[in-house]
Amino acid sequence: MNRNAVLTALQTAVLDGDQHETGRLVQVALADGSPPEKILSEGLIPGMQRLGELFKDGHAFLPEILISVRAMSRGLDELRPHLSGAATPDNGTVVLGTVEGDMHDIGKRLVGMLLEGNGFAVVDLGVDVSAEAFTEAAREHSADVVALSALLTTTTPQFRTVVEALSVAGLGETVKVMVGGAPVTQALAADVGADGFAPDCVTAVDEAARLVAVRRGT
Amino acid sequence: MIAFSRQRFREICHGERLGDFGILGNPIHIFWPETLPAWVGQGAPKSFAEVSEQDYGTPSPVDDFFAFDASRPLAEVHSGMDAGTEMYEYVPGVSAHNHSFLAAPPYEPRVIAEDERSLTVVDSAGITERLLKNKAYNMPTWLEHPVRDRRTWEAFKKRLDPDTPTRYPADWSGYVERINALDCPVSMEVGGFFGYINMWVGTEPLMYLFYDDPLLVEDMMDTILHLETRMIERVAADIHLDWVWYWEDMAYRSGPMIGPDMVRQYMLPRYRKLNEVVHKAGVDVIYLDCDGNIEQLAPLWLEVGINLWWPLECASGMDPVALRKKYGSEVILAGGLDKRELMRDKASVEREVMSKVPYLVETGPYFPSPDHLVPIDMPFDNFCHYINLLRQIRGDQPLDFSV
Numbered sequence: 001m002n003r004n005a006v007l008t009a010l011q012t013a014v015l016d017g018d019q020h021e022t023g024r025l026v027q028v029a030l031a032d033g034s035p036p037e038k039i040l041s042e043g044l045i046p047g048m049q050r051l052g053e054l055f056k057d058g059h060a061f062l063p064e065i066l067i068s069v070r071a072m073s074r075g076l077d078e079l080r081p082h083l084s085g086a087a088t089p090d091n092g093t094v095v096l097g098t099v100e101g102d103m104h105d106i107g108k109r110l111v112g113m114l115l116e117g118n119g120f121a122v123v124d125l126g127v128d129v130s131a132e133a134f135t136e137a138a139r140e141h142s143a144d145v146v147a148l149s150a151l152l153t154t155t156t157p158q159f160r161t162v163v164e165a166l167s168v169a170g171l172g173e174t175v176k177v178m179v180g181g182a183p184v185t186q187a188l189a190a191d192v193g194a195d196g197f198a199p200d201c202v203t204a205v206d207e208a209a210r211l212v213a214v215r216r217g218t
Numbered sequence: 219m220i221a222f223s224r225q226r227f228r229e230i231c232h233g234e235r236l237g238d239f240g241i242l243g244n245p246i247h248i249f250w251p252e253t254l255p256a257w258v259g260q261g262a263p264k265s266f267a268e269v270s271e272q273d274y275g276t277p278s279p280v281d282d283f284f285a286f287d288a289s290r291p292l293a294e295v296h297s298g299m300d301a302g303t304e305m306y307e308y309v310p311g312v313s314a315h316n317h318s319f320l321a322a323p324p325y326e327p328r329v330i331a332e333d334e335r336s337l338t339v340v341d342s343a344g345i346t347e348r349l350l351k352n353k354a355y356n357m358p359t360w361l362e363h364p365v366r367d368r369r370t371w372e373a374f375k376k377r378l379d380p381d382t383p384t385r386y387p388a389d390w391s392g393y394v395e396r397i398n399a400l401d402c403p404v405s406m407e408v409g410g411f412f413g414y415i416n417m418w419v420g421t422e423p424l425m426y427l428f429y430d431d432p433l434l435v436e437d438m439m440d441t442i443l444h445l446e447t448r449m450i451e452r453v454a455a456d457i458h459l460d461w462v463w464y465w466e467d468m469a470y471r472s473g474p475m476i477g478p479d480m481v482r483q484y485m486l487p488r489y490r491k492l493n494e495v496v497h498k499a500g501v502d503v504i505y506l507d508c509d510g511n512i513e514q515l516a517p518l519w520l521e522v523g524i525n526l527w528w529p530l531e532c533a534s535g536m537d538p539v540a541l542r543k544k545y546g547s548e549v550i551l552a553g554g555l556d557k558r559e560l561m562r563d564k565a566s567v568e569r570e571v572m573s574k575v576p577y578l579v580e581t582g583p584y585f586p587s588p589d590h591l592v593p594i595d596m597p598f599d600n601f602c603h604y605i606n607l608l609r610q611i612r613g614d615q616p617l618d619f620s621v
């Protein structure tokens with residue numbers, strides 16, 4: 001198999017969620033002398049991007065997302081020791097958590113996994129996270145985006161509390177805030193002063209990328 | 219006013235009484251456990267503080283106060299979420315829903331760790347979860363589920379025997395006599411092929427399992443099929459059922475967790491088998507409770523005879539009027555009134571109710587309710603106003619809700 005064929009096969013392995021084949025093909029590509037950056041940008045990431053398209057078109061669902069993220073993660077584990085610092089994926093840093101008083105975890109975890117699979121650095125603060133903790137983490141990690149999750153209508157008011165806390169801390173102009181969760185809508189996001197909103201975990205990746213681009217002026 | 223007889227219920231469900239509808243309690247109007255006690259401070263009767271979810275429909279002070287039409291879930295038959303459990307207070311003032319999700323006997327609920335802010339507990343389904351101590355009622359973070367592999371599944375499976383005596387009231391003949399004497403629609407839970415497994419295994423592990431060990435998923439589904447078949451046959455041999463109730467919760471705001479192909483492969487054959495048993499029992503109203511956006515799932519359910527859908531969550535893009543236009547009167551719709559609008563103010567309540575309910579009841583079978591459980595941030599006055607609007611549409615006298 002030539003180098004390009006290996007990269008194409010790698011895309012398919014990620015898309016199929018075949019973690020063992022993904023790991024094996026990364027090793028093959030490295031042994032063939034493919035640059036690690038190229039394996040990442042032309043093998044692994046296009047596989048994830050194609051999966052995102054299938055999800056948006058209603059042809060892929062959570063099981064397919066999760067096994068592909070697992071395969072991507074396996075590929076990155078193989079690749080990481082060979083990547084130079086400059087080539088490490090740097091699509092942005094996202095501080096992620098479920099707001100104070102809300103213990104819901106699943107949707108937020110899926111968003112985190114997909115962000116990591118798409119080259120974002122993710123700081124997952126867990127559930128029941130205070131506005132102060134979001135603010136401290138955003139400052140400590142120089143976050144591009146703070147992503148807030150809430151399941152309940154009773155906890156969505158915490159979105160505004162976090163937005164205000166970031167503003168008071170002087171981070172309102174530099175850190176972008178995106179929100180999501182079962183009762184959350186674009187209108188609610190605008191109402192609480194968030195910069196972005198995502199209705200699902202795949203769209204959350206696009207929205208985070210958009211906000212990072214806005215923040216970095218790229 | 220015509221009493222809400224089982225005949226009237228059936229005629230409504232069959233589209234033979236256009237314009238008529240039921241204002242039913244459980245399992246159509248259901249309240250989060252903290253809602254009813256909170257309403258006591260807003261003018262509701264003091265008895266609301268003591269009502270549990272299993273009470274209403276049996277009947278309870280809530281059914282009486284809102285004049286819900288009589289409807290009788292067989293809460294004492296443990297073929298669904300609860301096997302004699304429900305809310306549990308782990309320490310004074312800290313409670314959580316405590317469904318056993320078909321496990322009988324249920325696990326012994328207990329606290330296994332505690333810190334300043336939270337409790338870590340094991341619930342009646344064997345799920346390890348974290349609860350906040352500063353909240354009277356908790357929606358927990360699930361930490362570990364009881365089924366993690368084939369070994370733990372074999373252990374859990376021992377709690378899924380349909381003939382476990384505690385699944386049925388001890389005085390069965392007396393119970394049968396009491397239920398059959400009622401002239402109101404009687405319902406029974408009949409499990410579900412995704413929702414329960416999701417709780418036993420956990421969402422992420424289950425998603426992997428569909429690819430890593432599909433035979434294990436099939437074994438779990440077949441175990442449910444066996445349990446529910448046996449229980450329906452046993453109950454229906456003595457009790458006149460009018461409707462049955464699946465709980466799935468397999469969708470979120472954008473769509474289903476698993477795709478239609480997977481539903482078709484794993485679930486439809488088992489729905490078909492179970493619904494044959496249901497039909498043989500003379501029941502053709504098959505209710506399915508699934509939150510989130512069900513657009514891609516609904517036609518599949520209809521294919522196997524699941525014809526009553528609740529709660530139709532508006533925040534997930536569900537619109538009962540659009541569903542009626544798409545599916546006609548073949549489908550019995552329930553819910554679909556945007557709780558966010560019902561919570562806002564009385565004018566919003568009127569807009570939401572009047573823009574949907576008259577159309578829906580004139581064009582087919584519909585049971586109105588908010589688009590999920592009634593939350594604590596629903597003002598009591600708004601809910602009373604909502605009930606009286608429904609009564610007005612039905613031509614009933616308004617109720618006086620002053621206590």
